[in-house]
Amino acid sequence: MGWIFFAAAAWALGWLLNVWLARQPVTWWSSLAAPVIFGVTLLAVWEGMVRGFEINQVLLPAPTAIAARIGTSADLLWADFAQTVLKGALSGYVIGCGAAFVIAVAVDRFPFLQRGLLPVGNFVAALPVIGMAPILVMWFGFDWQSKAAVVVVMVFFPMLVNTVQGLQAADAMQKDLMRTYAAGYWRTLLKLRLPSAMPFIFNGLKIGTTLALIGAIVAEFFGSPIVGMGFRISTSVGQLTLDLVWAEIFVAALAGSAFYGLMALAEQRVTFWHPSQRN
C-alpha cells in the first residue's frame, strides 16, 4: 500500500511542480526542467506501481533493478553497442546518406530524371523497406556488413527525396541574381543551392538517425554473430531476463537521442538563417 501511495504522491507532486513552472515566465532552465520533472515523475510512478502491486520482476522490472543491471553488465552492453551502433548503424548511415546526396546532386542536372525519380522515391520511402532485412542478411552474411546494408537501404530514399526537393528550394529571383554575377553551375550550387537545400537535407539526416538504429537492430533478428543489441534483445526475451532487455533499450534510447540531438545541433549551426531556427 505504501508504494502505491508513493506513486500517487510522486505523480501529484511532479504535476503540481510543472503547473507552477508553466505559470512562470519562460526561461531556458524552466523549458528544460519541465520535461525532466515529467520524466522523473514517470520513473517514480513506475517504481511505485511495480513494487506496490508486486508485479513479477520477470514481466516488468523496476527502474532500480534495470539500473543495477546496467551497472553489472556494462561490458556486455558496450560490446553490443559497438557491434550494432558503431559498426552496423553508423557505417550504413554514412554510406546511405552519402550515396543519396551524390545521386540527388547528379540527378538534379536532369529535370526529366528528377520528375521521374521524385514520385518513385516518395513511394519507396513509404514502403516497409525493413522487410528487405532477411534478403540482405542472406546476401551479406551474418556480421555487421549485412546490418550496414539494411541501414543503407532504409536511409537512402528519405535522404534522396529530401535532397532533391531541397535543391529546388532556391527561388528564381535568387538564381537570376547568381546569373547576373556570371556564376557558373558549380559556383551557384556551392554558394546558393546547397545552402538553401540545407534545411531539407537536415530533415532527411534527422529522419535517418532513427531509421538507422531500427534497421541495424531489426536486421539482427534475422541472424547475427553472438553479439549485438538486436541479438541480445531477442535471446534475452527467450530467457526471460527482461532486465537485460530493458538495459539494452536504455542504451538504444540514449544512442538514438544522442544521435538525433547531434544532428539537430549541427542543423542549428548550419541553418541559423532559417526562420524555424530564429526565435
Added chain:
Amino acid sequence: MRRSVVPVLTVVGFLLVFWYAAAVWLNAPWAYNKAQRAGETLSFSQVVADTWSQKKPKLPAPHQVVKEVWETTAQKAVTSKRSLIYHSGVTLSATLLGFVLGTGLGILLAVGIVYNRTMDMSVMPWVIASQTIPILAIAPMIIVVLNAVGISGLLPKAMISMYLSFFPVVVGMVKGLRSPEAMQLDQMRTWHASKGQTFWKLRLPSSMPYLFTSLKIAMAASLVGAIVGELPTGAVAGLGARLLAGSYYGQTVQIWSALVMAAVLAACLVGIIGVLQRVMLRRMGMG
C-alpha cells in the same frame, strides 16, 4: 501530374532492367557451379536463361516474383495457409487496429498539448524523444510480456503499430490546431464564441489538411509496426511471418512475394487516405 507519367515510367523501366541484370550477376555463380558439376560448359544465353529461372535464386527475377504472387493470391483459396491474401488479411487487421488506436491517442494528446500549457511544456519533448527510441527493437518483449499476461493475438501487434503511428498524428495535429491566425481567433472572440465553439468551428476544421498528411505517414508506419510485430511470434501468420519463414528456409521467391504484397498493401492504404483527403477537403472548400 500527366507531365510526370513518362519520366516515372522511364525510371521504373530502368529499375526493372537493373533488376534483371543484377539477377544475372548474382545468380551466375550458382549456374556455373551446377554446370561444372554436370561437366557442361554454358553459353551466355544459357547462363541468362538459368539465372532467371532458378528455384532458390539469390535474387529472383521480377517475372518469378510476379508468378509466385499470382499463384499464392489468385490460385489459392483465401482460407488456405499458403494464400498471401490470408496473410495480408492478418497483417491488415493489426495495422488498422493500431492505426485507429494511434490516431485516437495522437489527437487526444494534441488537443491536450494545445489547450494545456503544462502539458505543452512537459509532455511534448517526451513525445519527440519517444521516437528516437527504436521501438521496433522492443517489439519481441512487448509481445512476450503481453502474452504472459494473457493478451495475445491482434492486440500486441496493434500496440506496436499504435506506438509508431501516434507520433506523426500528434506533431501534425498540434501544428494544425495552432494554424488559425490571430485575426481568426480574434474574430471568434468578437462573436463571443466559447472555447468549445472555437475548437469545433475554427481549430478543428483548419487542422484537417495537416491531419491527412500525418495520417498517410501514420498508416505507413503502422504497417511496418504490424509486420515487425509478427516476427517474434514464431512465424504463425501474417506477412512478417512469411518473411521470417522464407528466410529460415532460403525461399527467396517467397520473401520477395511477401515484400511485394506489403508494398501493394502500403500503396493501397495510403492511396485510400489520399482519396479521402481530396474528397473531404473539397467538401470543406479547401481543395
